Amino acid sequence: MRLIPRPALRRPFYGEFIVKPVKVGICGLGTVGGGTFNVLKRNAEEIARRAGRGIEVAQIAMRTPNPNCQITGTPTTTDVFDVASNPEIDIVIELIGGYTIARELVLKAIENGKHVVTANKALIAVHGNEIFAKAREKGVIVAFEAAVAGGIPVIKAIREGLSANRINWVAGIINGTGNFILTEMREKGRTFPDVLAEAQALGYAEADPTFDVEGIDAAHKLTILASIAFGIPLQFDKAYTEGITRLTTADVNYAEALGYRIKHLGVARSTPSGIELRVHPTLIPADRLIANVNGVMNAVMVNGDAAGSTLFYGAGAGMEPTASSVVADLVDVVRALTTDPENRVPHLAFQPDSLSAHPILPIDACESAYYLRIQAKDHPGVLAQVASILSERGINIESIMQKEVEEHDGLVPMILLTHRVVEKRMNDAIEALEALEDVAGPVVRIRVEHLN
Ligand SMILES: NC(=O)c1ccc[n+]([C@@H]2O[C@H](COP(=O)([O-])OP(=O)(O)OC[C@H]3O[C@@H](n4cnc5c(N)ncnc54)[C@H](O)[C@@H]3O)[C@@H](O)[C@H]2O)c1
Ligand SMILES: N[C@@H](CCO)C(=O)O
Ligand code: NA
Missing domain, CATH: 3.30.70.260 (ACT domain)
Incomplete structure (x- = not known):
């Protein structure tokens, strides 16, 4: 047998790309900001090969140093609005969290013609309609994959991969902190406050952890999922939310004896009279895959009329899983920089003029x-x-x-x-x-x- 020598693999490298790198600015260097900086640095070559251009962090707005990041050589500021008005920067990455400054920052960045990548589900669920309208006016992209289910590319899957379907329902374990607490309590008999403190130390919890345990964070994410699944405007104020703080061990054990697991589930279902949008503790048959999603892992089930049920699983929170989604959004934006804004994937999956007025049902x-x-x-x-x-x-x-x-x-x-x-x-x-x-x-x- 004659072996045909393989041509030497051409090894592309960062500096080889003729086009200049795209300059981005990171606002907030905490858990997700730090992870994003590190992934961009560590995987620079892979990312540039995928995006067609390098991605360079040209400025970081931060209040305190992040011990996990070596940022030597990157200009810093304490004012996030410096990044939004930095003429060198094409993409602003909002990772400060909250609704107030984050909203002003994102609107300012859009006003200045910059694309935005954010992990902020609270911001998108509450102010997304305003933000997307402004982005459309200015022809820029606001990408938010990291906002729902951390490292799982579920926004992309629903918005693009399932676009043939009439979606019937979406159901998900979409808060890592809450699922981590329920799992540790059930499997190891640990107490609620003890596990919550660990989730905070691991960087999973929101700045205000009642958002996690009372289902507000999951309702933010479900609001976003429902919009892209059914083509409706974001309506967080109509979501029903019930937390896990009142669950008792007795009910967890009785559920188990009946062949069920209790999970904190977000359910968005389309019915002829309206859309159900609800987050609450839920019994799920123990033999279902989603009933066995444990710890900080998340899973989202989507039921479409053509595809049937699909299930998306992965880490729902944490520094690098979330950074994975932020960076994937950056790559998407870089690839779309030269495209006609009218031909891009719509923010809410459906064309903005085709959103439906189907009402959200009261609980x-x-x-x-x-x-x-x-x-x-x-x-x-x-x-x-x-x-x-x-x-x-x-x-x-x-x-x-x-x-x-x-x-x-x-x-x-x-x-x-x-x-x-x-x-x-x-x-x-x-x-x-x-x-x-x-x-x-x-x-x-x-x-x-x-x-x-
Ligand atoms: N932690 C996760 O696993 C995770 C996962 C998905 C999405 N998110 C979202 O990502 C965002 C960031 O979360 P995080 O966990 O990284 O929070 P964090 O508290 O670790 O980081 C936020 C950082 O922003 C800084 N900051 C806040 N306001 C600022 C300002 N005005 N100027 C400069 N810096 C400012 C803070 O000092 C902090 O370092 C939030 O919207 C959160 O909901 C977090
Ligand atoms: N606090 C959130 C972060 C990820 O969105 C969670 O625990 O799921
Ligand atoms: Na995601």
């Missing part, structure tokens, strides 16, 4: 199955009373689990799983259940999704 018009835990007195006939309250309202029981009498208070926990029902009807049933003589205290209700 009591949303539909799901339910887990109910009722603390009942150990009297004969309680179960019959419970069953008749539910059946009078057309709520079908799927299964019932009754535990032993709890010695200290003589109460018997009765756990029920129901079929799908509109929330308003369930609220009415719960009110009637709580009024029963033999039912003590509030009924615990957790929504159930089978994600079929």
Whole structure:
């Protein structure tokens, strides 16, 4: 056999590109800013080969040094607006977080004709409509892949990869901190505050961690996902949000015994009467892939009429996973610098003049199955009373689990799983259940999704 010698691999290198590098400015050198700086530096050659041009950090706006970054030689400032008005800079990377200065900074950068890359889901969910309108007027791109599910390229997947589909629903574990807390509590029996402190030390949590544990951060991300999935304007104020702080170990264990896992899930579903947009603890059958997404990992399921269900999995937070998305956006922007703004991928996936006015449904018009835990007195006939309250309202029981009498208070926990029902009807049933003589205290209700 004659071996044909392979031609020596041509090794392109950064300096070889004739075109000058694109100059970018980083605003905020914290967890994500530091990761972005380091990835741009470490993978400069790969990135330049992909983008067709090098990407040079020409300025950094920072308040304090980041011990993880060697920034020698890169000009710095303490004022982010210096970056937005720096004539050398083509792309402003907003990584300071928050809604106030970040909004002014992004609008100023756009005003000055600069493209923007941001990881700020709060900013996009709350001020995105204004920001995208301004960007369109100025013919610039605002890229935000890092804003949803950290390192998972899910914005790109929905906006481009699934563009043939009519999307039915999107469901995701989209807060790394919350999922890390739930996992550590379930697997290692650790306490909530202990795990939260670790998530903060690892750089996963928001500046205000109530955003993570009360579901606000997940609602920001779900708002963005719903817009690009259904072609609707961003409407964060209409999202329903319930946190994980009131979950008890008892419910986690009962769910487990019934074959379910409790996850903090964001669900956006398109129905004929409107769009459901809700974040809450949710029972998911334990044999589903998404029920087994643990720690800081995130996963987003998208159900489209042509593709069926697709699942996107990866790190939902952290320095370099998030930087991966920021840098991918930079590469996209660099490739699109010379393109006609009218022919670029629209910010919200659909052409801005084709957004739909399909309304967001209030939570009591949303539909799901339910887990109910009722603390009942150990009297004969309680179960019959419970069953008749539910059946009078057309709520079908799927299964019932009754535990032993709890010695200290003589109460018997009765756990029920129901079929799908509109929330308003369930609220009415719960009110009637709580009024029963033999039912003590509030009924615990957790929504159930089978994600079929
Ligand atoms: N940490 C993550 O895993 C992660 C993942 C995805 C998205 N995000 C988003 O990325 C953004 C940044 O998050 P982070 O975790 O890097 O936060 P961080 O607190 O680690 O970093 C923010 C940095 O910005 C600096 N800063 C704030 N205001 C400034 C100003 N006016 N001028 C100059 N510097 C300023 C702070 O000093 C800090 O160093 C947020 O919008 C966050 O929601 C974070
Ligand atoms: N605080 C967020 C960061 C990633 O968006 C989380 O924990 O998911
Ligand atoms: Na992403």
